[in-house]
Amino acid sequence: xxxxxxxxxxxxxKRGQNVTFRCDPISEHNRLxxxxxxxxxxxxFLTYFQNEAQLxxxxxxxxxxxxxxxxxxxxxxEIQRTEQGDSAMYLCASSSNRDNSYNEQFFGPGTRLTVL
Amino acid sequence: DQQVKQNSPSLSVQEGRIxxxxxxxxxxxxxxxxxxxxxxxxxxxxxxxxxxxxxxxEDGRFTVFLNKxxxxxxxxxxxxxxxxxxxxxxxxxxxxxxxxxxxxGTRLTIIP
Numbered sequence: 001x002x003x004x005x006x007x008x009x010x011x012x013x014k015r016g017q018n019v020t021f022r023c024d025p026i027s028e029h030n031r032l033x034x035x036x037x038x039x040x041x042x043x044x045f046l047t048y049f050q051n052e053a054q055l056x057x058x059x060x061x062x063x064x065x066x067x068x069x070x071x072x073x074x075x076x077x078e079i080q081r082t083e084q085g086d087s088a089m090y091l092c093a094s095s096s097n098r099d100n101s102y103n104e105q106f107f108g109p110g111t112r113l114t115v116l
Numbered sequence: 117d118q119q120v121k122q123n124s125p126s127l128s129v130q131e132g133r134i135x136x137x138x139x140x141x142x143x144x145x146x147x148x149x150x151x152x153x154x155x156x157x158x159x160x161x162x163x164x165x166x167x168x169x170x171x172x173x174e175d176g177r178f179t180v181f182l183n184k185x186x187x188x189x190x191x192x193x194x195x196x197x198x199x200x201x202x203x204x205x206x207x208x209x210x211x212x213x214x215x216x217x218x219x220x221g222t223r224l225t226i227i228p
Contacts (some may be wrong), residue, residue, distance in 0.1 A: 004159070033215065042120075042205050042218030043160065056214055091159055097213075104150060105216060107159035 002026060004108035006092050012114045013082055020078045021111045025094030032075050033105060034067055035091040036060065043091050049075060050097075082115045089113075119143055120208055122219035130227050135193040137222050139206030142187065146208040149182060150216065151191045154203045163204075164191070193224075201226045 005024045013019050025032045031050050035043035046065070047057045051072040061067075064082075069075040079086055089112050093105040121140045129135045137151075147168040152160035166173040166180045166189070173180050179192045193200055203223050207216040 006159075031214075035216075040220065042207075042220050043216070045215040045217070048214055093159075104162045104165060106162060107152075109157070109159045 004092055004094050004106055006090075006108040006111050008111055009109060010112050010114075012116065014116050015084060016081055018078065018080045019082060019113065020076055021090055021092075021113075023075045023077070023092030023108060025074070025092070026096075026106060027073075029094035029096045029106075030072070031095045031097055031105075032069055033093040033095075034075070034077050035093065035107075037089040037091060037110070038087075046077075079113075082113075084115045087113055087115045118220075119146075120206060120217050120219040122204075122206060122222050124222050125220070126223040126225070128225045128227055129196050131198060132195045135191075135196045135200065135224055135226070137191040137193075137204050137206075137224065139189050139191075139219050140187060141189075141208050143208075143210065144184075144187065145210040146217075147211065148209040148213060149180070149189050150207045150209070151178075151180060152205045152207060152218075153200075154205060154221070160205060196224075196226045198226050198228055200224060 007022045033048040034046040037043045049069040064080045067077045089110045091110045093107045095103045095105045150165040151163040154160045164175050164178045164180050182189045203221045205221045206219045
C-alpha cells in the first residue's frame with residue numbers, strides 16, 4: 001500500500017498527558033499537511049511542511065502543539081498537556097507541487113484522539 | 117467566519133437517479149475547488165477538482181460545475197449507486213495554494 005499512513009489509529013489519554021502521532025506520506029510527495037476534524041465539521045488546517053521546512057501554522061495550533069518533519073519524510077505531531085478540547089480526528093495529507101501546479105492532497109486514515 | 121458553506125447536512129437519493137451536492141464560498145480569491153468523499157473511520161478521498169478558469173469538469177459519473185459569479189459549485193453524480201453513500205466535503209484553495217478550506221459536509225444516502 002503506497003498511500004498515506006498514520007499511527008496510531010486510535011489514542012485514549014488522560015487530561016494533562018502528552019501524546020505524539022506519526023504520519024508517513026506518499027514517498028514522492030514533498031508537501032505534508034496536518035488537519036484536525038471535530039464532529040460535524042470539515043477538516044481544519046493546522047500546519048504544513050514543504051520538505052523539512054514548516055512553512056505555515058494555523059492560529060488553531062496553540063503553544064502546546066508542535067510538529068516536525070526532520071528529514072523531509074515522515075512527520076510527527078505532539079500535543080503536550082492534553083485538554084478535553086483536543087479530542088478530535090487528526091488527519092495527515094500529502095501532495096506534490098514540484099512543477100508549481102496545484103496537486104490534490106491525499107489523506108491518511110487519521111488518528112482519533114480521545115482525552116478523558 | 118465560515119468561508120465555505122454546505123447548507124444541506126444530508127441528502128437522500130434513489131439509486132439510479134442524479135445526486136446534486138452544493139457548496140457556496142465567500143472569497144473571490146479562491147481559485148481551485150475540490151470534492152472529497154469520506155467513509156466512517158477513513159480519511160477523505162479525493163474525487164474531482166476544477167480550477168477557476170473552467171466552469172465544468174467531468175470524470176466518469178462525477179461532474180463538478182463552477183459558477184464564479186455566484187461563488188457556487190456543485191457536484192453531480194449520475195447514476196447514483198449504493199456505494200456513493202458517504203459524507204461529501206467541498207474544499208477550496210487560493211494562491212499560493214498551500215492549504216485547503218473545507219465545508220461542513222453533506223451526508224449522502226443512496227436508497228436502493
